Amino acid sequence: MPQTSQQTPKPPRIVIVGAGTAGLNLATRLSRRLGHAGKAEITLVDENLSHMWKPSLHEFAAGTKGFDEEISLLEHSHRNEYNFRLGRFVGIDREKRLVQLQAVNDPANRPLAPKRALPYDILVLAIGSRSNDFGTPGVAEHCMMLDTPSQAKRLQAELLNLFLRFQTGALCTSNDKLELTIIGAGATGVELAAELREAAGQFARNGIHKVRRPDAVTIRVLEAAPRVLGALPENISAKVERHLRELHIDVQTGAKVARIEPGAVHLADGTVLSSNLTVWAAGVRAPEVVGQLEGFETGSLGRLKVRPTLQTLADDRIYALGDCADCPWPAKESSLPPRAQVATQQAEFMERQILAQIAGKPLKEFSYADHGSLVAISNEGAVGSLMGKAIGTITIEGWLARRAYRSLHFLHRKSVLGTWRATLGALLGGASSRIRPKLKLH
Template structure:
């Protein structure tokens, strides 16, 4: 890594520096855990995490929560985690920044009954890290926000699981009559999220058939369609692996429409660009990402690709020395390829590790360093037993990995995240208990 010529001229609001991390996703929770261990517990800083949710779910697992194959025991409570690790958790929705007074502005958080759980307020910071992630990009397509379900947050994943279960129950009981006696689910977007969700839903609906919903035991009782505007699935993978993914989805009786654009979405119907109307009881939008809308309120920060905030190689905002941006919220240059870094969990993981040291440099008035990303490849899960991907290493170069071994590698990525935020001992215990519980609990969430 290279170092900048000067350290950050750091002025604290109080004797104990205040570090505020906004966003408890894969990167934010990882970072705040590291900061609490390196600074908070040692009395060197006051560390605070802000999120509008009370619990954390590893975002690459959201498709499993939405299908019901993972349950609440996989979540991490921010309240419990903050108490155990020695940082503060504050419930709040990011609203903007008062740069002059170094304050993070928070909007109220309401529950489902519109009762205020936390009021509008402001938190002081000396160092601010924005890690508020991304949202699905509707590309301005009419009807998407009104008629589609999304898979960006734990709340949305739980809603999708409930909608799918209710739909299948209504079909079984006769409360819902669908065309050709088939439940139809359409997923717009053939990236990793769309592909993984399609495969997981195929497995989940088959499980429902074995758990009392008799109509789902009939072959082809659930029609799943994936719609992708590009000429191949999962563009992050090499072309040969994209073909392998397509073959796997076809073997699961999933209809894949490539080179197909969506013109508009209405109630239970998708209008394609070629004029075809595609009927579906559930429509999930997973076509690309866009920066979280809350970032638009930070009008004085420079906006880059996909609405993300442009950052310097140090991960500082281009015009605010005391603000760092990471994960899907950051438009960070990938120097090796001359393009922005992709919105991947491994990017956020590496940036969390980097910022832990970087912020310590800030507090100690040491020169800051530049972030360097190391690409370790991509993996796509295609059921509970298989996955496809490419891995990169110095010794072996780039190589393809498939099947059971690839699925184990995929699970290891989740374990790495668990170990980073829970510690290796707790992560190992949770993994062992999770395996044991699968033998005594339903394989699918049925309520």
């Protein structure tokens, strides 16, 4: 009898959309477990060519952290043997199992990547979050955001240009001082405020002589709620506010913004504050594209509702994790918050989950372990709480808290670069910091 040839089944195509904390972590893990062995085809999609750890975006934006710490997605994908595709996610064709990508253009509006579609067998959405302007007039036109690497680079350039114009006289101000306004006193807002104060000091030491006067740069933080860091315990909030005031940062709580105009912030009580640079950091929500996905259910902050398995309610082959996922948190009878800690734990969980799905094994439910919060205040300061079964809940601040904060960044780099590269990078970075400028000045 003639022998019948059996075709080897094709490896599953796993597409991950979003190269943030969760997406890049997951792509790295799956490439090591499945991609190297040819057991799956891993593809990571993002509209940026590089990755920055989102909790450090305020340092990149202020110029106090060099852009040399970016991770090139082209180089990383080559080294880890997965596919990187440049594209802007705009939709899903669930019937044909296609991820739809919009074209990406360069600053001169020339095409870098065309409109196209990528096939998938398993799809993971890790598209993060975006600033929530709550419909406030003028925010989109007159405020800067800090959600993506490209926005961090733009803010750093705007900040440098602003200080240069002030020094040369090209910036005409009625009171001969700079006024920087941050709207929102969550972690991003308070960390950026402290980093801007550090940057102002570095500008003064690097030729911008007009900001040497103590009152030359006003940095203010506006918060509509009664206190800063409303999501964290009151004792942490109070310590952070005290540190901000010690840095001569004007903290105004109960200050609701009514609208933004060029060079001015209008409060609901009628107060008008002049502002040379305004940054909106008053809240986050899922990207707009989430609400445009047909057949998917959204929950808090416009995020995709998922089961405890992290599968979307609409399709078992489509998962969501990180800031864009509205995942149940039974311990708090609510949804998990959009935090880097959640994204990291979900990426680790998703590696095991996808391995189980490919092997035809039952899926498990995600369980979140809250290890506390840390907020960086200036170069050497930080405040936070650590949580664990052995230690309970303890509050730390100062040098110890700052070291704990930096260790989180190192652990992230270790997960995506490997132990050897992350350790070597930390050692070289520490050595080079002694000789390179403490502020990006170009």
